[in-house]
Amino acid sequence: MVFACALVSPVVMPAGAQGFGDPAAGRVIASAECAQCHRISEREHDPNRTPPDFGAVANMPSFTELSMRVFLQTPHGQMPRLQFTRTELDDIIAYLASLRRR
Ligand code: HEC
Numbered sequence: 001m002v003f004a005c006a007l008v009s010p011v012v013m014p015a016g017a018q019g020f021g022d023p024a025a026g027r028v029i030a031s032a033e034c035a036q037c038h039r040i041s042e043r044e045h046d047p048n049r050t051p052p053d054f055g056a057v058a059n060m061p062s063f064t065e066l067s068m069r070v071f072l073q074t075p076h077g078q079m080p081r082l083q084f085t086r087t088e089l090d091d092i093i094a095y096l097a098s099l100r101r102r
Contacts, residue, residue: 021089022090023094023098026093029091033079037079038053039053041053043055051077054086054099058098058100060098064102068092073089
């Protein structure tokens with residue numbers, strides 16, 4: 001029974017669980033690609049800024065791994081870089097997810 005649960009758990013993990021991506025690598029990418037517009041620190045989560053702080057983004061009810069994946073493959077604001085590899089996307093999303101208040 002324990003064995004079966006271990007096999008199944010990756011599939012049922014909620015978005016934001018640390019099952020994919022590398023938050024530390026994501027933070028590096030965010031500092032390079034996003035921080036000129038967004039505040040990316042976990043200490044800053046003001047939802048009323050434009051663009052919103054990443055801490056606020058991560059805590060929006062609409063935040064899911066899938067919504068981020070879709071969002072980040074579409075141009076927004078004046079975001080200069082629109083092409084991320086799958087790994088980079090995973091890392092960015094893992095970093096955002098790590099900013100959620102638990
Ligand atoms: C040149 C400025 C700029 C850069 C660079 C930028 N953004 Fe944004 N971002 C904005 C603006 C402006 C908005 C709000 C308006 C909009 O959605 O178009 C926004 C909104 C967002 C939102 C949506 C929040 C919501 O309201 O749901 C997310 C998520 C986001 N950005 C992620 C990122 C990530 C991740 C990066 C780096 C890979 C990034 N942004 C880089 C300007 C930027």
